[in-house]
Amino acid sequence: MKIKSNSKKSSRLLVTLTLILGFLITSCSKNDDLKPSEENNWSLTLSLGDAVSLKSSVPSNISYTKGEWKINGELVSNEEIIQFREYKAGTYDIEFTAYNDKKVFSKKGTIEVEKYAVAATTANSMFATQLFEYTPAPGQFINKSPGDLASAKSVLGAKSGLVTLGAFGGGIVLGFENPVLNKAGDDIIIYSNAFVNLAEPGVVWVMEDTNGNGKPDDIWYEIKGSEFGKEGYKRNYAVTYTKPDLETAEIPWKDNLGNTGTVKTNSFHKQSYFPLWLNSNEYTVRGTLLPSSNINFGAQVMSLPFEKGYADNSSAGNDRIDIADAMDESGKTIKLNSIKFIKVQTGILADMKALGELSTEIKGVEGLNF
Ligand SMILES: [Ca+2]
Ligand SMILES: [Ca+2]
Ligand SMILES: [Ca+2]
Known part of the structure; x- marks a missing residue:
């Protein structure tokens, strides 16, 4: 300090x-x-x-x-x-x-x-090494590992960390030491803990350092994934989470369409699910909502992966992103020569019953083209 x-x-x-x-x-x-x-x-x-x-x-x-x-x-x-x-x-x-x-x-x-950063070396600088923001939504691992600041730092400079982003809209903003170039094909790999039949898709945003100040204060462009425009896909979707009176109670939410609900608590995680480091008793997250259409509440709760363009999606645990899929507010593809910053946000608002809230996790982010 x-x-x-x-x-x-x-x-x-x-x-x-x-x-x-x-x-x-x-x-x-x-x-x-x-x-x-x-x-x-x-x-x-x-x-x-x-x-x-x-x-x-x-x-x-x-x-x-x-x-x-x-x-x-x-x-x-x-x-x-x-x-x-x-x-x-x-x-x-x-x-x-x-x-x-x-x-x-x-x-x-x-x-x-x-920002918090790990030193970028020739051995690690292909990975995101800078942490600009960790703003998770409430969830069963928040306020402990992997839902705390140490966990957010663990994904820097490697692909072996682990951080959870909590329920819908929870996010993390990372930066690279050097710009990742948009070359033919995929440019970035996001490593996650996705399991077979348990995708927890996160929406990916990229940013150029247009003004050259090293800070993510330019324009975010959403990566146009396979669910763009489908039923249940909503941009500018906002959810406000409120801290309950009783610290261990479930977390009420309301969205900008008039819906309400709660992030349910379970008997496995008894700490507060609301981020206790925040100064306020409620906060609003805004992003793109992805369809819940691939979630199946049968005998076993399943969430099947989307085709492409999301984090924590493929069961292999590595999702490839092409900067050429970046789009502007109107959904029009935008040509970026490179990006310096990446943001991932949990894209689905869903209670997965015994599994807790659907929450995107990431282990690290690697650039492929420099
Ligand atoms: Ca590309
Ligand atoms: Ca996951
Ligand atoms: Ca900037």
């Missing part, structure tokens, strides 16, 4: 990963007014998954009736202390606002969360 602060006067106390931000009160008036600080900037750089505690320390002679923490403009807490930890690289705007009946006092800062 690297820290810098533009605010010379703010008192900082770093104990392990705890950061206390002293709020500056430029003057303390007789009326207990909260005055805005002149120096309103601080910044931190964290690695993906690092945790810091942020404390609002308005001096005790100032009374305020309400305090609010916002992250990227969204209210996350009214407590004095919040813990910040993100599994998604990017810039986060942090704001604490204190109110009394006279004034509003606000202090802002930013936290930059950097």
Whole structure:
């Protein structure tokens, strides 16, 4: 963790990963007014998954009736202390606002969360070596292996890790050291734990580093797989998962079509199925829903693989992706010369009975053409 602060006067106390931000009160008036600080900037750089505690320390002679923490403009807490930890690289705007009946006092800062990467060598740089985001949906392995940050890191630079993405929409974003070129035929292999008659297809997205900044902040293009346009295939499908009051209860969801349901819990996995590192009590995932047509609830629950174009699909455990199948929002094929980033998301929303939720797993991602 690297820290810098533009605010010379703010008192900082770093104990392990705890950061206390002293709020500056430029003057303390007789009326207990909260005055805005002149120096309103601080910044931190964290690695993906690092945790810091942020404390609002308005001096005790100032009374305020309400305090609010916002992250990227969204209210996350009214407590004095919040813990910040993100599994998604990017810039986060942090704001604490204190109110009394006279004034509003606000202090802002930013936290930059950097990707996690393993060193790229000649022996491993054909694999994705960078982790930009791990945002699983709820599931039976979430908050433990293979549904935690260590598991997400395990797929880097190899094909022998294992991470689960949880139920529909849960995802992971990885990057390559060097662009993977779009040559004739397949360009990428996604390794998974697919079993015979138990495909858990994940939708694959690719991105060029168009602006050349090394970050996945350009346009995602979905790989047009064999289920494109079939009944049950829906783009821009969104599901909101809510943390239940009882930590071990099943996880309610609602989608953007008015449907509701739950991610069921089972007796094998007794921890919370909701990602406990999140700052909020609900979150929404958005992606492409694949048909449930290949799931068969007979004497034995089965999920047959689709023809092509998905992760965790083929029973051999290696699914080949052709960058030439990338398509834009309208479904039109787009020509990409290379890609730098890849995203995989669980594509089906299904309760597989005794097997738990349908969830895509991956073991590693390999580029074939450089
Ligand atoms: Ca190709
Ligand atoms: Ca699987
Ligand atoms: Ca970029």
